[in-house]
Amino acid sequence: MIPTEVQLGYLAAAVCFILALKGLSSPRTARRGNLIGALGAVLACVIVFFERDLDHLVPILGAVVIGAVAGVIGARRVQMTQMPQLVALFNGVGGGAAALVALLELHDLTRLGDSAERFALAATAFTIVVGAVSFSGSLVTFAKLQEIMTTRPVIFRGLPVAFGGSLVAALALSVLVVLDPLVILGVVIGLTGLALGVLLVLPVGGADVPIVISLLNAFTGISVAAGGYVLDNTLLLVGGTLVGASGTFLTKLMATAMGRSLANTLFGALKGGSTLGGGEISNRPVRSGGPQDVAILLAYASRVIVVPGYGLAVAQAQHALRELVDLLGERGIDVDYAIHPVAGRMPGHMNVLLAEAQVPYEQLKEMDDVNGDFKRADVVLVVGANDVVNPAAKSTPGAPIYGMPILRADEAKQIVFMKRSMRPGFAGIENELLYDPKTTLLFGDAKDSMSKLLNAVKAL
Amino acid sequence: MTESVVWLTIFVLSVFVGVEVISKVSTTLHTPLMSGANAIHGIILVGAILVTGTSDSTGATVVGLVAVVLATVNMVGGFVVTDRMLQMFAGRRKPAPPPTGGDA
The missing domain is CATH 3.40.50.1220 (TPP-binding domain)
Structure with missing residues (x-):
């Protein structure tokens, strides 16, 4: 049982997150809102050590320091023009972390054998898939924004089949892991999720990439929420759900700003080849001046x-x-x-x-x-x-x-x-x-x- | 109420709160808002610390530590970069007239 003080601390952190999102939506309060969010996060990360007896404290603190230093350096050094890539990257690693946490939780659940709760297993599989999609999808968006790869939609003949196939495979494997909890199944689910993420983002054209970042951000939120259910942690549930819901809504706002539906953004390129754009006109005269x-x-x-x-x-x-x-x-x-x-x-x-x-x-x-x-x-x-x-x-x-x-x-x-x-x-x-x-x-x-x-x- | 229903209740209410608190955001703030929300899901760090601290095999501990590093990058980096963006908004010369943040 989690001590009451810790639970109340989590509640305080959850309230901080709500106030953070609220603050961030108005120019006057935005900066304060962000600081309140950071405060809540720090609070939660301190009190988690009082939730139960934890081993490996030194390596954990070491890992936190490494991550914090890397995060601060990345956030401080980045040019403002390259910020979208950085946000995509941060989002991706968050999704990756969620998938790994769920994988470890599956490892624990397998030891319970038949007494493991079905719904918890399903939620674990869900966290792994969505976290992995968010991770690999974000890396592809990063590559597109950084222009490491082409910014045009990448389409190949079997893409819809491959995407559908991966989706069905992820579902089937999730059912399988609920019936027979095995860590190796969890790993395969994770790999399928990675493939799914890549296939989801490849056909998205450069101009639509921002919408996809926002969508993947919401995905990570949802996956963190499911992880919260698995770990019996209300803060993860609330925090993840808040981001999932607001992220989905924000994605819709952005798609509307670009005058298109989300489905069209993601799958529009698959419907017709004409979206590749034409290079047919290029030698026509233009008027240039000094x-x-x-x-x-x-x-x-x-x-x-x-x-x-x-x-x-x-x-x-x-x-x-x-x-x-x-x-x-x-x-x-x-x-x-x-x-x-x-x-x-x-x-x-x-x-x-x-x-x-x-x-x-x-x-x-x-x-x-x-x-x-x-x-x-x-x-x-x-x-x-x-x-x-x-x-x-x-x-x-x-x-x-x-x-x-x-x-x-x-x-x-x-x-x-x-x-x-x-x-x-x-x-x-x-x-x-x-x-x-x-x-x-x-x-x-x-x-x-x-x-x-x-x-x-x-x-x- | 059974425990699952309590969880479901928290989830559903959080969905509504999540949408409601940002429903009036101006286009100007879409990027910082996304970035701030991105930092918030770094709270998976709490989960990463819990699973690592209760792991009982070297392999699990190592995977857990990787998750801790990734989650910390997400959380710390996310809040810092959002603050950097917002600092620039604050840096404008005139003391902010109450911004009528558009009708988006």
């Missing part, structure tokens, strides 16, 4: 909208961009930033990146608020963005981004793209807007071009 031309366009406009994208952040040009916008503001030009909900590599990622460059919060306009303004804009300056202004989302039913709400940059009087090259965006498709007669392209590294542009505007 920094001076663009400076004149901007300086004599009265309404400018900036559309920042991931390319801006990669080039670390956000500080130079803010200077440019301030300069234009001093000339009496009305400038706003139009933030697409999925600008960057994660929903809300661009807000984080621009906050890093100390762009005032009030200048950041969300898509629905700003979309009506494009018609009146003299110049739209697209910096390192592509897919979020691609009209194919409205006009080309076969395109992978079809149906995604876009920023209506095409309605502005003039459009300026600052781009490195003609290379397509993360979704891997051409952007018609680049060939539009209203469009001027300013080629080059975003930071370099931005400082040239800044000087050109100053010189006017």
